[in-house]
Every structure is written in structure tokens, then in C-alpha cells.
Amino acid sequence: MYLIGIDIGSTSTKVAVFNKNDQKFTELFLRPTGFSGVKIADEIYEILKEKNYFPSFITATGYGRVSVKYANFTTTEILCHALGANFLFPKDCTVIDVGGQDTKAIKIVANRPEDFIMNDKCSAGTGKFIEVMANRLGIDINELYTTAKKNLNIKLSSTCTVFAESEIISLMANGVDKTQIAYGIIDSSAQKVASLTKRLENEIYFLSGGLSRVSLFKNLLANHLQREVFTDENAIFCGAMGASLIGLKKEKS
Amino acid sequence: MRMDFDKLKKRNSFELQNLKAEGKPIVGTFCTYSPKELIYAVGGVAVSLCANDESSINIAHKELPRNLCPLIKASYGYAVSKKCPYMNASDIIVGETTCDGKKKMYELLANHKPVYVLELPNMTNKRSLALWKDELISFKEFLQEKFKAKITQENLLEAVKIHNEERELMCELMELNKAIPSPIKGSELHEILFASEFIYDKKEKIKTLKAFIEATKQNLEAKISDKKRIIITGCPSGGVYEKIIKQIENLGADVVAFENCVGTKNYRNLVEEEGNLIENIAKRYLEIPCSVMYKNDKRAQIIKEFIKEYSADGVIDIVLSGCHTYAIETNKIREASKEAGANYMSLETDYSRQDSGQIRTRLEAFIELL
Numbered sequence: 001m002y003l004i005g006i007d008i009g010s011t012s013t014k015v016a017v018f019n020k021n022d023q024k025f026t027e028l029f030l031r032p033t034g035f036s037g038v039k040i041a042d043e044i045y046e047i048l049k050e051k052n053y054f055p056s057f058i059t060a061t062g063y064g065r066v067s068v069k070y071a072n073f074t075t076t077e078i079l080c081h082a083l084g085a086n087f088l089f090p091k092d093c094t095v096i097d098v099g100g101q102d103t104k105a106i107k108i109v110a111n112r113p114e115d116f117i118m119n120d121k122c123s124a125g126t127g128k129f130i131e132v133m134a135n136r137l138g139i140d141i142n143e144l145y146t147t148a149k150k151n152l153n154i155k156l157s158s159t160c161t162v163f164a165e166s167e168i169i170s171l172m173a174n175g176v177d178k179t180q181i182a183y184g185i186i187d188s189s190a191q192k193v194a195s196l197t198k199r200l201e202n203e204i205y206f207l208s209g210g211l212s213r214v215s216l217f218k219n220l221l222a223n224h225l226q227r228e229v230f231t232d233e234n235a236i237f238c239g240a241m242g243a244s245l246i247g248l249k250k251e252k253s
Numbered sequence: 254m255r256m257d258f259d260k261l262k263k264r265n266s267f268e269l270q271n272l273k274a275e276g277k278p279i280v281g282t283f284c285t286y287s288p289k290e291l292i293y294a295v296g297g298v299a300v301s302l303c304a305n306d307e308s309s310i311n312i313a314h315k316e317l318p319r320n321l322c323p324l325i326k327a328s329y330g331y332a333v334s335k336k337c338p339y340m341n342a343s344d345i346i347v348g349e350t351t352c353d354g355k356k357k358m359y360e361l362l363a364n365h366k367p368v369y370v371l372e373l374p375n376m377t378n379k380r381s382l383a384l385w386k387d388e389l390i391s392f393k394e395f396l397q398e399k400f401k402a403k404i405t406q407e408n409l410l411e412a413v414k415i416h417n418e419e420r421e422l423m424c425e426l427m428e429l430n431k432a433i434p435s436p437i438k439g440s441e442l443h444e445i446l447f448a449s450e451f452i453y454d455k456k457e458k459i460k461t462l463k464a465f466i467e468a469t470k471q472n473l474e475a476k477i478s479d480k481k482r483i484i485i486t487g488c489p490s491g492g493v494y495e496k497i498i499k500q501i502e503n504l505g506a507d508v509v510a511f512e513n514c515v516g517t518k519n520y521r522n523l524v525e526e527e528g529n530l531i532e533n534i535a536k537r538y539l540e541i542p543c544s545v546m547y548k549n550d551k552r553a554q555i556i557k558e559f560i561k562e563y564s565a566d567g568v569i570d571i572v573l574s575g576c577h578t579y580a581i582e583t584n585k586i587r588e589a590s591k592e593a594g595a596n597y598m599s600l601e602t603d604y605s606r607q608d609s610g611q612i613r614t615r616l617e618a619f620i621e622l623l
Contacts, residue, residue, distance in 0.1 A: 063614075075621060078614075078618035078621075078622075079618060079621045079622065102611070102614075113622055114622075115596075116618060116622070118611070118614075118615060120601060120608075121607065121608050121611070
């Protein structure tokens with residue numbers, strides 16, 4: 001029997017497979033979401049079938065959770081991220097997840113999510129901000145992360161995607177190197193995320209989601225929070241892992 | 254019984270025309286601070302003008318800033334475009350110096366309608382009371398002059414009594430929801446509270462309320478319910494009813510109380526019937542726990558009491574974008590809620606539908622965590 005968590009985010013879809021017999025995650029994998037939640041959900045179904053992960057209990061989460069017609073249960077990504085993060089990092093902390101379209105922070109007290117906040121109707125401080133800026137620079141998002149070079153004089157708006165974009169245009173017109181603008185973009189995001197999550201201030205933080213693999217972002221976030229930020233190599237799967245773990249409780253009832 | 258309120262709501266705009274034809278003074282109000290007893294005593298009818306949808310907001314953007322509270326913009330938009338029958342029917346509009354947004358909106362509104370603004374103090378001490386009492390006396394004189402009618406001790410006492418009776422019944426109705434499970438769905442209670450504002454004949458309203466309360470009491474069932482119980486507080490909820498109140502119910506939780514202007518702020522506390530009536534009226538209105546007041550500690554206290562009395566699991570604090578006073582009070586209400594053992598979430602939003610999906614995710618996560 002497998003407990004499967006599927007987290008359909010706006011950028012990528014994460015899948016976690018938990019084996020109930022040996023109480024371990026047997027597989028974690030990721031696919032780009034593409035334009036259709038339904039299509040990726042069908043694709044995942046085929047993969048799971050091929051790999052013989054049935055019978056299983058499937059929990060879907062993320063903004064595309066409604067597209068997973070074959071799910072046994074659906075739940076919000078907030079609860080899932082909290083549970084997944086707590087599995088990887090079982091300490092009281094504030095979990096920060098920078099998603100493709102929302103950024104959220106969840107405060108964990110005694111292994112339970114106690115409070116959470118999300119960004120308002122604004123894309124600054126979300127993955128979308130970085131994506132738009134990479135497009136403007138004409139580079140791939142991964143290239144933006146790897147080539148970023150420190151120049152503290154390059155500051156970008158951290159409150160408005162549209163203004164930041166026009167700032168980039170004028171920086172490029174002035175001949176500023178792309179790599180330095182890339183650094184400014186990451187720093188601006190980290191600053192916005194730190195201010196968004198201020199209300200759930202904590203002693204330590206755990207970074208989940210896609211940006212957990214970008215060490216520059218993690219370090220800059222720690223600078224702005226003035227606290228230590230932890231993560232895990234599998235932190236990108238937090239939502240999916242949390243969804244699998246919810247299945248552990250739900251499947252019984 | 255619910256149908257009765259619905260019918261009344263439909264009937265009321267015709268009713269208003271009849272009242273106007275009869276020569277009854279129609280007084281438009283925007284706030285729970287408007288002294289309704291004085292309007293009643295002069296033979297007038299108080300109608301609520303707060304707008305609850307976004308259709309007229311863009312018209313208001315000609316004169317009002319975009320980041321202003323949606324309630325103020327929508328109400329102003331209706332006034333300017335002459336699309337609101339209640340606004341059109343009003344002989345005068347009464348305002349109070351509550352929040353900065355409304356205060357300045359009344360200045361502009363005066364270009365379109367006769368507006369009378371009472372100076373509401375922003376504190377609740379002795380001097381504030383004296384000022385507020387003075388304001389009520391001036392308003393009384395203004396009403397008498399304007400509508401050529403006398404406010405006597407007798408008709409003022411009658412006005413006080415009938416409003417007290419109405420308040421007691423409204424509180425009794427709302428408090429029925431202390432029962433588990435709550436007998437009146439939050440959405441239904443919201444509709445009743447809202448529609449009842451438009452019943453102009455107080456005697457008819459009292460009769461309808463009594464019958465509704467009796468019928469509800471008859472049907473109280475002692476069932477076991479594991480539904481989570483939520484208190485709504487903060488800014489007026491009329492304009493975000495679909496997005497928040499209905500949605501909470503769709504997600505399987507119950508809204509049990511409204512600690513806002515639609516609900517308890519409008520109806521709690523009675524006017525003392527003995528002694529100087531104007532002073533008693535002044536005192537009652539200064540008790541309203543609105544965030545415009547300096548050191549508004551009463552609201553946190555009420556939230557704590559409500560959490561216990563209504564066995565609530567969570568508190569949702571509605572902040573309309575641009576409402577600074579309620580936004581700043583969120584921390585205080587968060588602490589009060591936690592102290593009383595309930596979870597808390599503040600939701601900043603406006604009248605538009607663009608954030609419905611995001612609001613739904615937040616509500617869903619909030620209910621999951623209860």
C-alpha cells in the first residue's frame with residue numbers, strides 16, 4: 001500500500017510516494033506543470049501505474065489540486081508544506097515557501113502548524129517576480145541563479161514587479177552587467193519575502209519549495225531576516241510529502 | 254420565516270416611495286453612530302446607505318483615491334451616479350467624523366446632497382461625552398428646524414423605548430446561535446441582519462422579529478455537531494458576503510456571530526430610559542467598540558467573551574483595504590483571540606472578485622488548522 005502526495009504548483013508538479021509497509025518515502029519526482037493541470041495530472045497517473053504504485057491513497061494539493069480527478073482527498077498546500085517541512089526538519093520554526101504565484105509562511109509550534117500568512121494580490125516576493133525578471137534579462141531562470149554576481153549598488157524595487165521591470169530596462173540601457181542585475185533581483189525578492197513574513201517572526205526558519213535549491217537566495221534571506229535559515233535537499237517536495245503524510249491519517253477514516 | 258424578510262426587502266423600496274409621498278422625512282445614514290432615536294422622534298425614517306458592491310466604484314475614482322476603502326468609494330459612486338434609490342430618496346444625509354476616509358467623503362458628498370455632519374469625538378472620556386451630547390442637541394435642533402416638527406420629551410422617550418426593544422430582540426436573535434449546533438446559518442443571519450435594516454416600520458419589524466425568534470426556538474434541536482464555529486469581526490461584511498461568509502459555509506464551517514456593524518455593534522447596549530434622554534443616548538452610542546476610537550479596548554474584551562459564549566474555534570477579522578484603524582487593531586484582536594483559545598486570521602480584501610480564489614485557499618487552510 002502506497003500513500004501518494006501530488007502537489008500541482010503553477011510551475012512544477014511534485015510527487016511523493018510513501019510506502020506504508022516500511023514507513024519510508026520510496027520515491028520523489030518532479031515534472032513541469034505546463035499549461036494544463038488536467039494534462040499533467042493524467043500524465044502522473046500513467047507514471048504511477050507504470051511503476052506499480054497501486055493500490056494507493058492519493059492526496060492532491062497545490063493550486064491545481066482540483067485537476068486530480070482520481071485523488072482520494074484534496075487539501076491546501078499550507079497544511080501540506082507544514083507537515084512536509086516538519087518531517088524533514090522536526091523543530092519549532094517558521095516555514096517559508098516561495099511558490100510560483102504565492103509566497104507563504106507557516107509557524108510551527110510543537111510539530112503543529114499554528115498560524116500562517118500569504119502574500120496579497122501582488123506578485124513581488126513570489127517566484128513569478130523572478131521569472132518575469134529573468135525573461136526581461138533574456139536569460140533562463142537557472143542561469144539567473146548561477147551567474148548572479150554581487151554588486152550592492154544595484155538595488156531594485158522590492159514592492160512592485162512592474163516597476164522593477166522598468167528599473168531593469170534602464171539599468172541595461174546604462175550598460176550594467178546582467179549578472180549584477182541578477183543579484184539585485186534575487187536580493188530584492190529575499191527582502192520582500194523577509195518583510196512579508198515579518199508577522200510570523202521566529203528564532204529559526206526553514207525554506208521549502210523551489211528556491212530552497214538556490215543557496216544565494218537562502219543566504220540573502222537569512223541576511224534580511226537576521227536569523228538562520230535551514231533547508232533540505234528534498235525541501236522542494238515538502239508539499240507533496242506533506243500530502244502523502246495526510247493520507248496516513250485520512251486513509252484510516 | 255426567512256421568506257418574510259426576503260419579501261420585506263423587495264417591498265421596501267416601494268415602501269420608501271410611499272413614505273416619501275406621505276411627507277415623512279427620509280434621513281440617509283452611513284454608520285452605527287448615527288443617532289436613530291432623534292430621527293425617529295422627529296417623525297423621520299433612517300435608511301442605511303452603505304453600498305455593498307463594486308459596480309459604482311469606478312465612478313468614484315474620478316474624485317477619490319484608488320487605495321481608499323471600497324465601502325466609501327462604492328457609497329460615494331452611488332450618490333454621484335444617482336443609482337441608489339435610498340440615496341435618491343434621502344432628504345438629508347447624516348454623517349459623523351469617524352474615519353478619515355468617510356470624513357473627507359462627506360465634504361465631497363455635500364456637493365450633491367444636503368449633508369449634516371456630527372462631530373464624533375475620538376475618545377470616550379467625560380469631555381468627549383460632553384462634546385457628543387452637545388452635538389446631539391445641535392442635531393436635534395437642526396432636525397426640528399429642517400422638518401418643521403417638534404421633538405418632545407414624550408416622543409423622544411417613545412423613540413428610545415422602541416429602539417431599545419428592537420435592540421433587545423436583535424440581540425436575542427443573534428444569541429440564539431450560542432446553541433450547538435447554531436440554529437441560524439451565518440449566511441442567513443447576515444441576510445436577516447441586513448434586510449431588517451430596511452424595515453421602516455419599527456412596530457412591524459418588532460413583530461416579525463418576535464415571530465422569527467419563537468419559530469427558531471421551537472426548532473432548536475440538540476444534535477451533535479463537529480462543525481467548526483467561527484466569529485466574524487472587523488469592517489462591515491456586506492460587500493464581502495459571497496467571498497467570505499458564504500465561502501466559510503461552503504467549506505463546512507459555521508459562522509456563529511458577527512462582531513461588526515452589520516451585527517452586534519449596531520445592537521448591543523441600550524439607552525437608559527430614566528433621566529436626561531439626550532445624555533443617555535450620547536452615552537449609549539459612545540459605547541460602540543469601533544476602531545476609530547482611541548484606546549478601543551472594549552472590542553478585544555468583547556471578542557474574548559464571544560469566543561467563550563459562542564464556543565468559537567476561530568475568529569476571522571475582515572479588513573477592507575485602506576481601513577487603517579481596523580488594520581492596526583488586528584494585532585490586538587489576534588492576541589485576544591489566542592488568549593481566549595481561538596485561532597485567528599485577518600483577511601484584507603475589497604469588493605472585487607479577483608481575489609476570490611486566494612481568499613478561498615486561505616479560508617480553507619484556516620479551517621483545516623482549527
